[in-house]
Each structure stands twice: as structure tokens, then as C-alpha cells.
Amino acid sequence: MVVIGGGVIGLSVARELSQFNLSIALFERHNDVGMDQTTRGNAMIHPAIQAKYGTLRWEMNYKGNPMWDETARQLDVDFKRIGTLVVAENSEEEALLPYAVDTAIKHNDPEPKLLDREGLDRIEPGLAPNVRKGVLVWNTGIVAVFELLIAYAENALSNGVSIFLDTGVIGVQTEDSGIKAVDTTRGTVKAGILINAAGLYADKIAEYAGDRFFTIHPRKGETIIFDKSYQPVRTVFAPVSVAAESQESKYTKGGGIIPTTDGNLQFGPTAIEVCNKEDVSTTAEGCDYLFDRFAPLLERLKPDYEKPDRGKIIARFAGCRAATYKEDFIIEPSKKVRGLVHVAGIQSPGLASAPAIAERVKEIIREERHPSVNDKFNPVRKRQVRFSELNLKEQDELVRANPRYGHIVCRCENVSEEEVVRALNDKIAARSLDGVKRRTRAGQGRCQGGFCMPRVVEIASREMNIGKEHVVKSEGKSYVLSRRTK
């Protein structure tokens, strides 16, 4: 069996299917996992209130959201249910709050809570005096998304899945209306089952297989991230004006004020239709739009807190959502090609839906192929030590046992040399500075790699046994250094 796509959907599906005795290979065109959509979103586990009720998108979100506690526990990944707080600024907006509760109930979200000022203060202290009521949708979560991808990949690997990075699919061979083989940039693989989880290129894979019945049109979202010193909210913060706008939005919720598991605040993402699936450029307009839209809200509703400051924006990034024109998920066996299963059109809330999508695909395979159960399947994965999370005594012991823990490479995030070395030698090893950054947080702090980058280049060069001038920032020819100068 071949799974195409190393994003959260492909990886979660591969892991789920490793519960069967199948020979599974996963192909990812990039040199790392989750490079297209998964790591370019807001890492939020959505409640099922925004997807249109009755659609597959809603159903997967509704079923997937409650699965995250168990999934995060099994994979040992940071996950927090921080809730979405919808607050009213005046009596007119207060009158709209019961509708927010009704909407949540209609979408089968569990127990939305209508809060008075006392209740609000417990959840989100320091709100402006005019904020007297709000609604808490408590099951909104946030997850450490890159850690999650690595965890899914590691767990899939330990259960027998083979993961091939840097391996693009360039053709699909069929015979007697069934999948026969998959052509990749590194050779051809025989396969009887093909899971099309290729995200932005799922329509291309469907075309290769002779079953193109949908088009993916990329919808770009830009996000801005603030320094950890700016943490004005604990919840996903949605004043009524923003929440109402989201409900009216034709295609997506259009961004929000969202904390991350690492303690940064993010504004975004935007939602702009683009014609190039590879367009992950950030723009001054996008950054200005997000800041001008959300900063005044925080300034007004959290008056005692530090004023939002553009100087605290430490990074911005963008990614494209893989939308279809029906704006719904496609999770189904092909009607034309035996052995082909499409898992396409997965956009927001794809991350929240991932465990449910994986389970749905497992059911499809079970019904179609009746595979035997893998008795050795182990859903548990343990993460490795993070130096910055230890207390001084534990750090001291670790340094004594391995002095490389005592060499701090990234001062902003307190990342040690040993963690960088490990990232470059893991089963799913980093192959670039961005890969190291995503695994260790070296370069994700206030200075954004200003201090640690030369050191990481040096370590990467040593560990990968390549010249420093061949170390890349992301992939391809994104060399960090152009040539030797002395």
C-alpha cells in the first residue's frame, strides 16, 4: 500500500492503517513532513461550530475534536484545551450571545457556557469593564503541531510503515481498473492500494490515476507571530464582532487571536485565493491587515495589558489551504479505480479532524480489503528530553552525563547542542536549518536565529558530513552561505 502525502492526514492515516498487516510506504515530496499545509496553519483543534452542519467537514471535525486528548496522550505531544471565548462589548452584542450558544448546540458541540463577568474573570482576567458577558466553547484546543507530525511519523515507523521523504509521485499505473504501481522521482513501487492524501496536489494524483473529479484551488493564509513576552490572552479570543464575521464568511473563518502551546500569540490566518499552489509568500498588506484587525480589539478589551506592538512581531508565515469548489472534505474510495482512496479537499479544520479522518480511511480499507489485524501495533510513542523543560537539578545531571547538553546553542529558547545533534540524526532526521528549528525551536525565539544560526550551520555540516556552504535553510538550493570568504 502507498500513502501519498506526509502531512498530518497522510501520517495519521499511515499510522492508523499500521494496525493492519499491510506493507505501507508513505511518500512525501518535501525533505520533511508537513511542509505544505500542516505546519503553515494555526495549530488549532477547532470546535465543530464553524464547519457547515451536516457536511463531511463538520462530521470529521465533530468526531475528531474529542479524540485529541487520547491521541496527544498516546503520542506524548503538547496539547491543551484552552477554549474559545466569545465576548460581548455592549448590550446589543450581549443579545447575540444566546445565538452563539444555540449555534454551538446545533453543531453538537458539548456544553457551551454562557458566562457572567465573574465567570469571564476566571477564564480571561483583565477584561475591560464594559465586557459583562461571554460564551466559552471549552473544547477548542491547541497542539504543538510539528512535534505532532514527528510523533505520528515516529509511531508509524515503529509500527512498520516506511516513510520516504524527498520522493514526489509523478505517475500512477493502473491495470484492469485497479491500482498497479506508483511512479516516483526515485523509482516505481508496486501497490494494490493507493491513499491519495496529497493535499494541494490531490487533484493531480487523481488525474494520474484516471479519476479526476475535483479541482483543488489554493487559498492562502498569512499569520503573524508575537514574541513570548506578549501574552495578553489565555483563550482563543473572539469578540462577538469577529465571531459574527466568521459565521458570515463564505469560505473560511478568516483568522483569529490564538495562543500557541509554546507561549507565543498569533494573529491569523488570512484567506486569499491565489493561483499558484506554491505561493507561500508573506506580504506587508497581509501583516498590516492582521495587525490592524486584531490589535485594536486587544487594546480595547484588555486595557490593563501591554499595548499591542508591531515591534513584538517576530515572524510571519503563509500556507495554502487545499480547497475544492464544494468546500467539503472528500474521503471515499474511487468509483472508477479499484484500490484508490481519495482523502482530498482537507482544509481547515483538517488538523482537528485528522484522527477521525484516519479512522474513516481505516474503515474503508477494512470493508474493501478485509486485512488481518497487526497484533504488534503499539500506539504509544515517547518524546525525547527537552533541556529547557527540566529543572536545574535535572539539567545538571544531564550535563554531567552528556556534556553536549551543557553547550547552549539557542539562547532565546535554551536549546542545547545535544538536541540539535539528535534532530539531525533521528529516524525522521532534519535535513535543513528549518528542520532543526521545527524540531528543537532553535531559531524560533526573539532573535529568530540571529545568534544560533551560525552554530547550527556548523553542527549540521559536521553531522551531515557536508560542507557548510551546502547546508540549506529549507530545501533545494536555499543555501545559507554563498561561498567561502576566508
Next chain:
Amino acid sequence: MRSDRALAREIQGEIEKTTGEQVAVSMRDGIAGLRGRLSSHEAALEAGHLAGRFDMVREVVNDIVFPGKMRFKYLRKVSRNSPAGSSMWSSLVVA
């Protein structure tokens, strides 16, 4: 129940009314196929969304071209990186 042809005509009319331009629309097994040339990316997107809003349309294949449309091209490359996982690579039939 509308026939495929009637539905295609309805979608075509809706697109023409909204964009002011003409495209060819086909319908088969609930799949709407859009072909032709429109003046902009926005118009092509709008055509796709209009077709997608019809309840009887299960999905939309949008092949409308517009000035500056990016064409997908896969870069053939061979990586130097070792694959992770088992030794399955040795069992590959290389083309």
C-alpha cells in the same frame, strides 16, 4: 429531477450572468466540468464557486484558463537523502 444537460445549461447561465463571460459546462455523474477562457483568475474562481453551489453538483473540475495561469510541472529529481524506515527501497522495481 433535472437532466445533466439542463443542469449544465443552468450553471452556464449563472456563470455568464455573474462574470459576463462564456464558458463551456458539462455534467456527468454529478461532476461539473468547466472549460474555456476567462479574463481573470477571479472570474475563473467565481465560475468554480458558482458551479459548486448547486446542490446536484457533487464536485467541480475547473479547467478554465485565464491570463497568467500557472501550469503544474513536477520537477524530476533524485535525492541524496536516505529513506527513513525499513529496507523496503531494495524491493522497489526501478523504472
